[in-house]
Amino acid sequence: MKLELSRVLQGGGRLGVLKGLGRTGQHSLEVPGCLLYTRCGTVPHLTHDTLHSLDKLPSVTQVTLDHLAEHQEVLEEFKEGFKKFSGLHDTVLFCSLHDPATSSPTGYTTSKTVSVWASGGRVELTAAKFMALQKLVRPDCYVSMADGETWQDNTSRKRVRKSVERTLAHLDECLLVHQASQELEGAALFGSVEGGDVMEERARSARETAKRPVAGFCLDGLQSGRLDGALRSQLIGAVVKELPEHKPRLVQGVGRPDEVMECVEAGVDLFEGFFPFLVTERGCALSFRFDTANDPESADGAPTSENTAEQNGDHHPDDPSCMTPFEMDLKDKRYRDDFRPLVEGCGCYCCRNHKRAYVHHLLATNELLAGVLLTLHNTAHYLTFFAALREALAADKVDLLKRAESEPCSGKAAQHAFLPRQISHCIMLESS
Numbered sequence: 343m344k345l346e347l348s349r350v351l352q353g354g355g356r357l358g359v360l361k362g363l364g365r366t367g368q369h370s371l372e373v374p375g376c377l378l379y380t381r382c383g384t385v386p387h388l389t390h391d392t393l394h395s396l397d398k399l400p401s402v403t404q405v406t407l408d409h410l411a412e413h414q415e416v417l418e419e420f421k422e423g424f425k426k427f428s429g430l431h432d433t434v435l436f437c438s439l440h441d442p443a444t445s446s447p448t449g450y451t452t453s454k455t456v457s458v459w460a461s462g463g464r465v466e467l468t469a470a471k472f473m474a475l476q477k478l479v480r481p482d483c484y485v486s487m488a489d490g491e492t493w494q495d496n497t498s499r500k501r502v503r504k505s506v507e508r509t510l511a512h513l514d515e516c517l518l519v520h521q522a523s524q525e526l527e528g529a530a531l532f533g534s535v536e537g538g539d540v541m542e543e544r545a546r547s548a549r550e551t552a553k554r555p556v557a558g559f560c561l562d563g564l565q566s567g568r569l570d571g572a573l574r575s576q577l578i579g580a581v582v583k584e585l586p587e588h589k590p591r592l593v594q595g596v597g598r599p600d601e602v603m604e605c606v607e608a609g610v611d612l613f614e615g616f617f618p619f620l621v622t623e624r625g626c627a628l629s630f631r632f633d634t635a636n637d638p639e640s641a642d643g644a645p646t647s648e649n650t651a652e653q654n655g656d657h658h659p660d661d662p663s664c665m666t667p668f669e670m671d672l673k674d675k676r677y678r679d680d681f682r683p684l685v686e687g688c689g690c691y692c693c694r695n696h697k698r699a700y701v702h703h704l705l706a707t708n709e710l711l712a713g714v715l716l717t718l719h720n721t722a723h724y725l726t727f728f729a730a731l732r733e734a735l736a737a738d739k740v741d742l743l744k745r746a747e748s749e750p751c752s753g754k755a756a757q758h759a760f761l762p763r764q765i766s767h768c769i770m771l772e773s774s
């Protein structure tokens with residue numbers, strides 16, 4: 343696995359391609375980019391056929407141990423790894439510990455174990471059991487076992503230090519098994535960077551992890567809603583200073599477009615692609631705009647719709663289950679007779695074939711098709727957002743933005759004033 347960077351912005355934003363992915367090294371992934379979010383190897387609501395009606399799917403598929411741990415015996419019997427078991431073919435399998443779309447109970451880590459929560463309850467993992475599971479799953483990439491419980495309020499420095507130390511000890515134990523394992527030969531192991539909100543502990547965790555032979559880094563404990571954005575950026579800044587340039591950095595639990603951009607600006611390359619799933623589950627459709635300033639006409643004159651801003655004025659950034667300003671609520675009665683596609687100009691199956699009114703009807707009558715159509719659109723929209731983000735980085739529009747920043751705040755500008763500096767011109771909320 344090798345990260346080839348084509349551009350690094352002054353603030354830290356990186357553009358490039360992650361090459362040589364997978365055991366045979368035939369896959370690549372553009373960064374900044376996201377993984378394909380799944381539950382047990384399946385994108386929720388979609389069969390492989392419907393999924394592949396989408397263009398430009400990420401070449402890396404994420405699975406999490408909390409969904410797999412209770413099926414250990416089945417995988418033992420099957421013997422051929424999880425990719426084959428779940429019918430995944432031409433993809434890179436990335437395995438991490440926790441499902442980013444679900445919050446699990448805390449307070450169950452010890453110096454020797456971490457716990458994951460499966461449908462049947464708690465599964466306690468030692469490093470040995472964790473590695474035994476990885477040998478059965480046989481991922482192409484996986485994240486080392488980590489104690490990431492440092493994001494609760496009032497976490498003491500002592501507890502944060504302990505999480506850093508335990509995570510390094512877990513990593514050393516995992517590396518020993520990894521290097522001796524035939525099943526995991528050619529697989530890439532990512533180290534987990536902890537440290538809560540303590541700057542020195544973050545830096546120490548990054549520095550110590552970087553000394554180990556890991557293929558990449560997972561920035562843990564920086565989840566949405568648990569940290570102020572500016573603090574998260576500072577913590578990421580302290581971490582990336584200690585990390586080598588040529589290894590990828592993935593941040594866990596961050597998916598909102600504005601937060602994604604903040605993290606990219608701070609030097610993060612990869613994200614877990616769970617955000618479209620959360621939006622789908624609340625019956626919403628992603629509708630934010632991300633025209634690049636290359637095309638000022640479409641930025642000003644594109645069709646707009648009377649949704650988001652005023653409707654979501656009271657969103658709660660702390661609760662991941664709440665609507666964000668990036669989506670429209672299709673359960674709302676206003677869409678009952680709205681015969682436009684979800685997003686004008688979107689090329690996804692849903693927008694090409696169906697109207698907002700139809701999706702509203704499917705939601706109102708609790709039809710499963712609503713989830714299918716919304717997943718198709720939300721995934722397509724989110725992937726296009728990442729493509730636009732890469733375009734903005736490639737075009738290096740920093741100057742243009744500085745100009746925009748110095749202009750007085752009009753009502754429209756205030757609406758997306760929470761977006762970060764350098765690349766905020768490429769993303770806009772729909773407004774009437």
Ligand SMILES: [Zn+2]
Nearest residue numbers: 688690693719
């Ligand atoms: Zn669409």
